[in-house]
Amino acid sequence: MLAKQPQGSRPTLEDVARRAGVSRSTVSRVVNGVPGVRTEPAARTRKAVAELGYVPNQAARRLVNRRNDAVAVVVTEPQNRLFVDPFFDHHLRGIRQELVSHGAQLLLLYIEEPDDYPLVANFLGGGHVDGALMFSLRTDDPLPEIVERMGLPAIYGGRHLSGSGYHDHGYAYVDADNRGGAREAVRHLVSLGRKRVATITGPLDQAASVDRLDGYRDILLDSTPSLIAEGDFTLHGGAAAMSVLLNRCPDLDAVFVASDLMAAGALRVLRDREIKVPEDVAVIGFDDLRSIAETTDPPLTTVHQDIEGMGRLMVRLLFSRDSGQPLPGDSGNHPLTSVITPTHLVVRGSA
Amino acid sequence: MLAKQPQGSRPTLEDVARRAGVSRSTVSRVVNGVPGVRTEPAARTRKAVAELGYVPNQAARRLVNRRNDAVAVVVTEPQNRLFVDPFFDHHLRGIRQELVSHGAQLLLLYIEEPDDYPLVANFLGGGHVDGALMFSLRTDDPLPEIVERMGLPAIYGGRHLSGSGYHDHGYAYVDADNRGGAREAVRHLVSLGRKRVATITGPLDQAASVDRLDGYRDILLDSTPSLIAEGDFTLHGGAAAMSVLLNRCPDLDAVFVASDLMAAGALRVLRDREIKVPEDVAVIGFDDLRSIAETTDPPLTTVHQDIEGMGRLMVRLLFSRDSGQPLPGDSGNHPLTSVITPTHLVVRGSA
DNA sequence: CTGAAAGCGCTAACAC
DNA sequence: GTGTTAGCGCTTTCAG
Numbered sequence: 001m002l003a004k005q006p007q008g009s010r011p012t013l014e015d016v017a018r019r020a021g022v023s024r025s026t027v028s029r030v031v032n033g034v035p036g037v038r039t040e041p042a043a044r045t046r047k048a049v050a051e052l053g054y055v056p057n058q059a060a061r062r063l064v065n066r067r068n069d070a071v072a073v074v075v076t077e078p079q080n081r082l083f084v085d086p087f088f089d090h091h092l093r094g095i096r097q098e099l100v101s102h103g104a105q106l107l108l109l110y111i112e113e114p115d116d117y118p119l120v121a122n123f124l125g126g127g128h129v130d131g132a133l134m135f136s137l138r139t140d141d142p143l144p145e146i147v148e149r150m151g152l153p154a155i156y157g158g159r160h161l162s163g164s165g166y167h168d169h170g171y172a173y174v175d176a177d178n179r180g181g182a183r184e185a186v187r188h189l190v191s192l193g194r195k196r197v198a199t200i201t202g203p204l205d206q207a208a209s210v211d212r213l214d215g216y217r218d219i220l221l222d223s224t225p226s227l228i229a230e231g232d233f234t235l236h237g238g239a240a241a242m243s244v245l246l247n248r249c250p251d252l253d254a255v256f257v258a259s260d261l262m263a264a265g266a267l268r269v270l271r272d273r274e275i276k277v278p279e280d281v282a283v284i285g286f287d288d289l290r291s292i293a294e295t296t297d298p299p300l301t302t303v304h305q306d307i308e309g310m311g312r313l314m315v316r317l318l319f320s321r322d323s324g325q326p327l328p329g330d331s332g333n334h335p336l337t338s339v340i341t342p343t344h345l346v347v348r349g350s351a
Numbered sequence: 352m353l354a355k356q357p358q359g360s361r362p363t364l365e366d367v368a369r370r371a372g373v374s375r376s377t378v379s380r381v382v383n384g385v386p387g388v389r390t391e392p393a394a395r396t397r398k399a400v401a402e403l404g405y406v407p408n409q410a411a412r413r414l415v416n417r418r419n420d421a422v423a424v425v426v427t428e429p430q431n432r433l434f435v436d437p438f439f440d441h442h443l444r445g446i447r448q449e450l451v452s453h454g455a456q457l458l459l460l461y462i463e464e465p466d467d468y469p470l471v472a473n474f475l476g477g478g479h480v481d482g483a484l485m486f487s488l489r490t491d492d493p494l495p496e497i498v499e500r501m502g503l504p505a506i507y508g509g510r511h512l513s514g515s516g517y518h519d520h521g522y523a524y525v526d527a528d529n530r531g532g533a534r535e536a537v538r539h540l541v542s543l544g545r546k547r548v549a550t551i552t553g554p555l556d557q558a559a560s561v562d563r564l565d566g567y568r569d570i571l572l573d574s575t576p577s578l579i580a581e582g583d584f585t586l587h588g589g590a591a592a593m594s595v596l597l598n599r600c601p602d603l604d605a606v607f608v609a610s611d612l613m614a615a616g617a618l619r620v621l622r623d624r625e626i627k628v629p630e631d632v633a634v635i636g637f638d639d640l641r642s643i644a645e646t647t648d649p650p651l652t653t654v655h656q657d658i659e660g661m662g663r664l665m666v667r668l669l670f671s672r673d674s675g676q677p678l679p680g681d682s683g684n685h686p687l688t689s690v691i692t693p694t695h696l697v698v699r700g701s702a
Numbered sequence: 703c704t705g706a707a708a709g710c711g712c713t714a715a716c717a718c
Numbered sequence: 719g720t721g722t723t724a725g726c727g728c729t730t731t732c733a734g
């Protein structure tokens with residue numbers, strides 16, 4: 001265990017008050033920027049604060065304020081995909097940005113194995129944070145139930161599949177218009193005169209994958225199952241799915257891929273087989289991750305979604321509750337408005 | 352701002368005590384597993400805890416314990432390299448593992464822009480954490496001074512360049528035997544009969560880069576500057592450096608690359624120029640990141656370092672101080688023993 | 703405008 | 719063994 005007083009004995013409000021010749025309350029007011037304090041004692045106080053290097057004890061402050069100014073971001077990633085997929089990076093960037101502007105800290109909790117759940121549940125229930133942000137939950141993820149039990153405000157990143165472990169309503173999420181984006185992509189392919197449009201989906205136990213597939217089907221009402229291959233949102237998965245598709249339907253002339261990373265894998269296979277993009281096969285991705293889309297050959301035409309903006313939005317939503325006092329007969333988790341952010345096609349070279 | 356009581360009014364020790372018909376102390380003892388409590392009241396207490404769904408208030412506990420059971424991991428990454436370089440992923444994995452076994456939480460703070468420093472400094476000084484773990488600091492990074500000022504125990508990942516902003520001693524770090532590993536790699540190349548051994552270094556304002564270059568020089572006392580190219584630890588940087596090297600010295604027959612990621616970039620250039628590896632040019636990397644080293648063509652011979660283990664070690668070091676009471680006349684930051692972990696060469700196909 | 707005083711919920715002596 | 723008590727450092731009425 002760490003020492004009890006790692007910081008030595010730091011100065012307290014009391015110390016500052018004594019040195020400045022004022023009361024604790026006055027120091028508190030000055031420190032917190034509460035208006036009614038005369039300039040003269042305020043100045044003396046500030047001086048004392050500086051001289052002593054006083055920093056308020058957060059534990060004490062939290063105890064009385066009942067606020068933590070911290071929110072947890074929980075990511076469930078069986079693999080270590082978290083740290084290789086730029087998607088999360090963008091999300092976190094937006095979240096962090098907005099959190100900072102609210103004066104709150106970001107606590108990143110990540111779940112690697114089933115054993116981690118109790119620990120995380122404990123932490124979330126321990127009153128360390130004012131809310132939780134959660135991502136890419138699987139259908140049977142226990143997290144929603146945990147935060148509900150803890151009565152912790154939460155916002156989800158990405159729509160959840162209905163019929164899953166948690167209520168369809170009552171939980172707010174932020175998601176991109178996956179279906180609309182997919183529709184626009186496929187419509188573009190069709191407008192290009194493509195007749196055999198295939199698709200590579202994400203894992204179909206995730207809502208985003210299903211929604212994008214639905215968008216594809218909205219346009220291609222007559223698409224056959226042989227034109228659909230399931231990927232896993234990885235580069236390799238995209239490549240594998242492309243191979244499958246090519247073997248099944250050598251005459252396909254376009255493919256809508258549900259993520260840029262998978263699209264990069266697909267492009268690789270296409271090139272290996274010496275199939276020209278976009279001449280022989282047009283390719284459209286999803287995400288518009290510039291680091292990928294702009295560096296493929298040819299550059300990737302893809303559906304743009306504002307990932308960073310979605311992150312910011314999640315935080316804003318979390319903080320938008322004006323009152324935590326549960327309504328009578330209410331558990332405190334009011335259904336919040338979920339938000340669907342727009343997407344749009346960015347045409348580059350691949351379609 | 353979030354509501355003051357996001358969790359509703361949760362039950363307190365007092366509530367549990369009343370319900371179980373015991374005193375607060377008894378409840379506290381039971382909850383904290385302190386021995387001397389008779390089984391009967393203990394059982395009643397546990398029952399009450401369960402019924403009320405009591406969870407101890409961490410703020411209150413911290414206030415009296417002066418312990419947070421949380422440590423901050425601060426990463427300074429100008430680019431978003433944090434989330435693409437598997438290196439950090441491994442480090443974090445080890446850290447998290449060890450932290451969990453100490454019952455402590457990991458708070459990830461990341462610094463993106465200079466403006467973030469004050470915020471982080473404030474957080475570190477706010478008494479939220481019991482210690483800090485820091486990585487890949489640049490020569491002029493203000494972080495060491497900040498944690499010193501805050502009197503916060505800290506362990507650094509990677510040796511710092513001496514002559515930098517912080518004391519050469521007084522700060523403990525964990526690092527791999529970069530120099531020794533580099534020596535072993537170059538020695539291997541020489542033993543293979545290679546006569547013109549080049550090297551691609553990391554950014555030379557980082558200790559690891561310098562150390563690896565020094566190891567290279569230890570063996571190749573007569574190496575010329577034209578055989579040395581500086582990279583930046585990225586795939587592209589490695590590729591660029593390889594091109595430079597090849598243009599300068601078309602007759603080189605081996606290259607020691609200071610990271611696997613850069614080595615992958617170098618391999619790509621070599622292949623584009625139709626130079627055979629290892630026949631024409633032998634390549635050795637550094638890190639032994641399996642996801643890279645095992646998937647290149649040919650598989651990469653590289654210097655192994657136990658990154659995850661280093662992460663665990665950092666935590667153990669942080670927790671190993673037996674007392675935080677500064678010795679008289681001491682700031683509280685005792686010099687701690689730094690640790691250099693061993694490295695060894697893993698021979699695969701590229702050399 | 704400022705100080706005194708009452709807690710926030712918990713732990714840890716110290717009595718009983 | 720168990721209860722009583724005194725704070726931990728801070729905010730916040732409430733007097734003055």
